[in-house]
Amino acid sequence: LRLLQLQTTTKKTMQENEQMASELAFQNRETERLLEKNRKLAEENNHTRRQLSMHKEAEGELAKRNHAYLKTIQSLIAKLKAVESAKKDLEKGGKNKEESVIAQYRMRMKLLQDTVEECYEQLESLRNENEEKTQEVNRLHTIKEDLGMSIIQAAEEAKKSFAGVSGGGSYADHEAEDDDDDDHDPIAGSQSSSNVRLADLTEGQKQKALAYIISRINELQVVSRGGNRNNATGGRRGEAALPQLADRQQGAKSEQLREERVMAFETRTEYGFR
Secondary structure (H helix, E strand, O other), rough: HHHHHHHHHHHHHHHHHHHHHHHHHHHHHHHHHHHHHHHHHHHHHHHHHHHHHHHHHHHHHHHHHHHHHHHHHHHHHHHHHHHHHHHHHHOOOHHHHHHHHHHHHHHHHHHHHHHHHHHHHHHHHHHHHHHHHHHHHHHHHHHHHHHHHHHHHHHHHHHHHOOOOOOOOOOEEEEEEEHHOOOOOOOOOOOOOOOHHHHOOHHHHHHHHHHHHHHHHHHHHHHHHHOOOHHHHHHHHHHHOHHHHHHHHHHHEEEOOOOOOOHHHHHHHOOOOO
């Protein structure tokens, strides 16, 4: 009878070991998958940084072109003033000569207006393209920050679940309580201190901790994708994690764009541009 009980116990233990081994292999695969995902996100982050550097260089080039365009506009304005002065001088001459000069003046005005408008259209197109690229970089930064915050939050909750158990009691007692109620903390042990270390945990506690972290990450990702309210919360969290320098640069760009548009409008109004 004892031999039969021993064989039964041995088989049961072997089955439990096999189950634990399969669970551990599954958790290892999940961990490798998360590490691979993190590596890909790091590569994307490096790629976006390179793109951002290229956009900054393009922005510098755009500023140089804008400066050159402004100089061209000033030169054209000076020429227009010279033409207007010449027109006043020609008004003293005969009507035929005056009409010929006026026709030439109108042709030159039309050509100058077309040139200036074409320059402004090119400048606006480049600005729009730069803004689209900047928005794409900010979106990728937000995705990276959201995933990082999800991992950190899940790890912190797992640590709190370890530290939340105080007082005596063995692992077997808490494990029995876990069997009665699945909503309890995922790991319960004899540690009463908040300084929980991985080396102090049993194999079962390690497995439960890993499973809890993975489940929390999945829940946080689902919550971050579900509904406008959750999306708004995730967006605010990603925006809080971004450097304040990017916000100041964006505000400076908007202010510069407004000033240039006001200057262009005043120039067109003063010299008869359409």
